Amino acid sequence: MDLALLKELNAERAARRAAILVTDPDSGAQRLVREADDLSGDPLAETLRSRFRSGKSGRIELDDGSSAILTVSVPSARIVVIGAVHISQALAPMATLAGFDVTVIDPRTAFATPERFAGVTLHAEWPQDVLPGIALDPYTAVAALTHDPKIDDPALTEALASGCFYVGALGSRKTHGKRRERLAALGVPEAALDRIAAPIGLAIGAASPAEIAVAVLAQIIETLRIRPAETRTSEAA
Numbered sequence: 001m002d003l004a005l006l007k008e009l010n011a012e013r014a015a016r017r018a019a020i021l022v023t024d025p026d027s028g029a030q031r032l033v034r035e036a037d038d039l040s041g042d043p044l045a046e047t048l049r050s051r052f053r054s055g056k057s058g059r060i061e062l063d064d065g066s067s068a069i070l071t072v073s074v075p076s077a078r079i080v081v082i083g084a085v086h087i088s089q090a091l092a093p094m095a096t097l098a099g100f101d102v103t104v105i106d107p108r109t110a111f112a113t114p115e116r117f118a119g120v121t122l123h124a125e126w127p128q129d130v131l132p133g134i135a136l137d138p139y140t141a142v143a144a145l146t147h148d149p150k151i152d153d154p155a156l157t158e159a160l161a162s163g164c165f166y167v168g169a170l171g172s173r174k175t176h177g178k179r180r181e182r183l184a185a186l187g188v189p190e191a192a193l194d195r196i197a198a199p200i201g202l203a204i205g206a207a208s209p210a211e212i213a214v215a216v217l218a219q220i221i222e223t224l225r226i227r228p229a230e231t232r233t234s235e236a237a
Contacts, residue, residue: 005032013073016137018052021071025059044068053225075139076101077165077224082127082155083146084111087170090213091143092120098217100141105130107151127155136162141220143200144169153182160192166223168197168216197223 005021009032012019018035022044035052039045047060047070055074061067079095081088084106092102096119103121106112112124123130131154136142142159144152147170156179159167169179176198183193201215202222 002030005030008032009073013075016075016135016139018072018074018139020048020051020073023069023071025067025069075137078103078140079220080105080131080134080136080140080142080155080159082106082142082144082152083148083170084108084113084117084122085145086209087145087212087216089116090210091216092117094213094217095220096120098221100220103134105155106146127151127158131155131158136164138163138165140164141166141224142168143216143220145200147171147175149179149182153179153186156196157183157186157188160188160195166197166220167195168200168219170200170212171198173199 001021009019009021012032012034020033021030022033023030033039033042033044033048039048042048043062044060051057051070051072052074055072057070057072059067059069077099078101079091081091081102081104084104088104092104095102101121103123104112104117105123105125105127107124107126109124112122114122134140136159140159140162142155142164143166144155146152152169156167156169169176171179176196179196179198180193184190197219200219201212202219204211204215204218206212206215
């Protein structure tokens, strides 16, 4: 592999940006495609977009009979859960099993305990104090589950400003209407507010905390895997 390309690929990885190394197995020629690149003129555009979504590497056959090897480097997806509540207790282990890195944030030390959230990163602090150090990005989902505006609202504001691929919040439509008013008063644009999934989770009739956690995780996965890759880059710009 060309050392200059390797350096560029490592830089993209370090910055949690997706990239694909395209290799011609016959000539050995290589090029690096970044997710933020304009792919409109690329002959492999649709395939590249699909691989950015799936994260799968492999050999592909081209229309002219030749082939290419795609080495896909996609950041590991993360879920930042705001609120150490019962839903979070069910969501954290399920999300971990699904391959997500999970972080739980809640300033309420009675809830944010290692005993209740073993095996995940836990911060018993206010979101506005923790999130700047986490560096939210287009491969991060944020689920606000406390029902407390003092805790949820700062996290939602930061998530929307950071281009997270998913932003969801617990609460009824009436509750969300009041939430929109509060966030709008803080200067959050209308288009950004429209991105909040609220009521949170897929509409599967979930009732118990565990069922709601299933609905939330399913919606996060759906958003990550189905939404066009170019949408992520435009929101992060």
